[in-house]
Amino acid sequence: MKIDLLELVENGGCSSKIPPGQLDEIVKLLPRQADPDILVGTETHDDAGVYRINDDLAMVFTTDFFPPVCSDPYEFGQIAATNSISDIYAMGGDPVVALNIMMFPSAKLPMEVYSEIIRGGAEKAYEAGVNIIGGHTIDDSPPKYGLAVVGYVHPGKIITNSGARPGDALILTKPIGGGIILAAKKLGLASGNDVDEALRLMKLLNRSAATAMKRFDIKGATDITGFGLAGHALKMARAGNVTITLDMKKVPLIGSALQLAESGCIPGAAFRNLDYIESSAAISEELDYNLKMIACDAQTSGGLLISAPAGKCNEILAELHKTGLTESALIGYVSEKEDHPLKLK
Numbered sequence: 116m117k118i119d120l121l122e123l124v125e126n127g128g129c130s131s132k133i134p135p136g137q138l139d140e141i142v143k144l145l146p147r148q149a150d151p152d153i154l155v156g157t158e159t160h161d162d163a164g165v166y167r168i169n170d171d172l173a174m175v176f177t178t179d180f181f182p183p184v185c186s187d188p189y190e191f192g193q194i195a196a197t198n199s200i201s202d203i204y205a206m207g208g209d210p211v212v213a214l215n216i217m218m219f220p221s222a223k224l225p226m227e228v229y230s231e232i233i234r235g236g237a238e239k240a241y242e243a244g245v246n247i248i249g250g251h252t253i254d255d256s257p258p259k260y261g262l263a264v265v266g267y268v269h270p271g272k273i274i275t276n277s278g279a280r281p282g283d284a285l286i287l288t289k290p291i292g293g294g295i296i297l298a299a300k301k302l303g304l305a306s307g308n309d310v311d312e313a314l315r316l317m318k319l320l321n322r323s324a325a326t327a328m329k330r331f332d333i334k335g336a337t338d339i340t341g342f343g344l345a346g347h348a349l350k351m352a353r354a355g356n357v358t359i360t361l362d363m364k365k366v367p368l369i370g371s372a373l374q375l376a377e378s379g380c381i382p383g384a385a386f387r388n389l390d391y392i393e394s395s396a397a398i399s400e401e402l403d404y405n406l407k408m409i410a411c412d413a414q415t416s417g418g419l420l421i422s423a424p425a426g427k428c429n430e431i432l433a434e435l436h437k438t439g440l441t442e443s444a445l446i447g448y449v450s451e452k453e454d455h456p457l458k459l460k
């Protein structure tokens with residue numbers, strides 16, 4: 116029996132996140148933590164927490180897990196692991212160890228699906244130099260998988276989502292539109308090439324982009340996942356107390372994502388994300404409706420959004436292109452805080 120994991124889920128991958136506005140409200144109610152060794156906590160909604168161990172070493176700690184984003188169990192495992200490890204790269208860390216987190220309906224699916232998911236995760240972890248040293252499984256349907264990952268970073272070299280400074284330019288390392296392509300796949304409208312390319316990008320570690328960030332001493336970055344390019348850019352603008360302008364005409368898109376959006380393939384998660392950004396964003400009247408929705412399209416295991424001093428951008432882009440991130444592009448800039456933390460044009 117060939118199992119298609121996509122038949123088991125409504126919202127797969129990072130599009131299954133809880134709406135960001137609701138999450139903000141809950142996180143606000145948590146007690147404040149006063150431990151001075153917490154270098155990055157919950158306040159700035161960063162990709163991972165960072166805890167100082169000593170003057171030369173801090174621990175970066177994150178977890179992500181979600182329901183299937185593709186049909187094949189092995190590929191799902193690869194994507195989920197790539198996505199989980201990405202938050203360590205986004206903070207400038209080196210991922211070191213991880214635990215598997217698995218929810219699996221053992222009465223509904225053959226255990227070979229379980230082992231294929233875990234095998235995909237293990238292979239990606241191995242590629243990233245991460246040791247999986249344990250895990251935990253509960254019986255639950257549909258299946259969900261991901262990792263809790265620990266990485267190392269020097270306390271003075273942490274890259275945060277609050278590090279964007281006026282005068283910086285914004286570089287995006289992977290094209291977007293993956294959520295739209297997967298929605299189109301479910302409707303039988305996406306081409307095989309587009310689906311393959313979207314899945315290839317989801318399985319691509321953000322490691323080489325992280326290496327480039329470290330070489331150029333970057334201070335601000337985040338990875339683009341369930342809240343979409345616009346949602347994560349808004350979080351970055353708020354955390355850094357700046358305004359971010361995104362030029363949607365310069366944003367690289369996967370295959371025919373724009374044409375698919377034009378034909379109506381816009382997943383629900385994009386509307387949820389639009390809801391979240393709308394009151395904080397100045398959206399240009401000239402901006403095409405479908406490009407606006409693509410800005411809000413939930414990505415799974417997306418690329419990094421890097422805030423780089425404008426003078427370094429060409430060099431960084433050349434480096435990213437050289438390491439295979441050929442569609443990396445300059446897509447916007449950072450300025451002093453204005454009325455709106457986010458501008459889309």
Ligand code: CO
Nearest residue numbers: 162202338340
């Ligand atoms: Co993240």
Ligand code: CO
Nearest residue numbers: 162178179202
């Ligand atoms: Co995350």
Ligand code: CO
Nearest residue numbers: 249250251252
């Ligand atoms: Co346990």
